[in-house]
Amino acid sequence: MDPQPKPRMTVDEFLVWCETAPGRHELVKGEVIAMAPERVRHAEAKLAVVDALRHGLRAAGVPCRAMPDGMTVRIDSHTAFEPDALVYCGPRLDPDAVEVPAPVVVVEVLSPGTRRTDTGIKLAAYVRLPSVAHDLVIDAQERLVLHHRRGAEAIETRIAREGTLRLDPPGFAVAVEDLLPEP
Template identity: 35%
Template structure:
């Protein structure tokens, strides 16, 4: 999450209208608008690696992968986020140009300035999305991966992925190799 804008009384409709006219992306959470900062080379590299691996893994399925410029609406929290990568299998999402609403998988690549929010309030909001089955956090600096899987209606299980172990995504019946996720970080 970035720096709050000066106006904090936006409705979701106000935000969508305002943001469509802005040169930079902003997220919206509980009436506040947050400017998004630029990402590091390592962050962008890992995000790209995840997207390309997922895009290839789900080819031929009803699912599609989207990157950081696609908004995700969390209706239950009146929020709009820009996840680093998301996958949705919902036909209505595939027809939407403005935002996705029914992701199966969300991936956030951590950065020092956003890690606490991504793990905390953002994940709390994501957990309220009924379609979401898995949430992945990737730390490019530590080269670590955590995956949260929905185990019940309000139950999420954390799985730490040991180094060099492929990331198995049960929701998509897909696997991404460790070396593929962290490729080109040198």
Template identity: 30%
Template sequence: MATQAHRLYTPEEYLAMERQAEFRSEYVHGEIFAMSGGSRAHSYIAGNAYRLLGNQLEGRSCAPFGSDMRVLVNPGGLYTYPDVSIACDPQFSDSAVDTLTNPIVIVEVLSPSTEAYDRGLKFAYYRRQASISHYVLIAQDQPHVELYTRQEDDKWLLTEINSLEGDVNLDAIGCKLPINKLYDRVEFSARPEFA
């Protein structure tokens, strides 16, 4: 029995389709994956992170971008839409100015359907992107934030916060995310796993 070959797309084909698509998709080495919608908690957390960072970056050369900004990681390998990205003196892949190439901070709000990908393959790509200094993963079902910070030897240092107290310190851009403000309006239905 013969199997049908899996269709792979070039980055140019992906961008041509994506720029006319009604719904967003991510691109991973030739494969295209549709993105699903988020929950209310996901929306609150991503919005809070964007607002908090945007307020702190006002008047500076670093700018926040929401989930509508496509990010090119490891040229040609991954096109993705982080929940929040920050770039200093933002650079884009072409004149369409819709694909950021130099993020310094990436923030992802974890969802059951994407958590393994955000922690695994996507983080592997982010680690290879020289411009990225901080990768922030935020749980939406309990107060839990993981901050990965690139060290001088290209190793990554993990800092975890498991309560509504404290700050996520983004030293590369001189900003802080207060945990209690990050989770503003989010209601937790179950007892936190890390309590």
């Protein structure tokens, strides 16, 4: 006997549902996906990323904001992700907003359970968004950053273990070592 198919949701329905649902979730092609509890390494890496992004934005005087996880990025009407960090530019969002409509930088920190998703369907989805100029994938264990940057005609990828990443647009730089948690 076939199990009943799971009901599919739109992103709008999902965002309403999330307001009362326990835990953290993402929506992929209308299906709710529960996010696993995170490990200390993952939490420390996310904290390092947000700190580095905020410092870089402040130092450059760029009118953008770095946000930690918890904010939703809508990919299409049936898919929405919650990156580990992001940067958006322009006016400050409504304090009650749960969605960032036009992120410029999205960041995913790899964990054992998310490695394939973060470097596969999420990367492909984020680069579909015209606002996303940079997708950073942080590998805290290997101590490297995969920097996917929107070029004039293609997505350009750099694997960085040291040095500085220039995130233009929006116009700031961040040291690779600052994006990684302390060893």
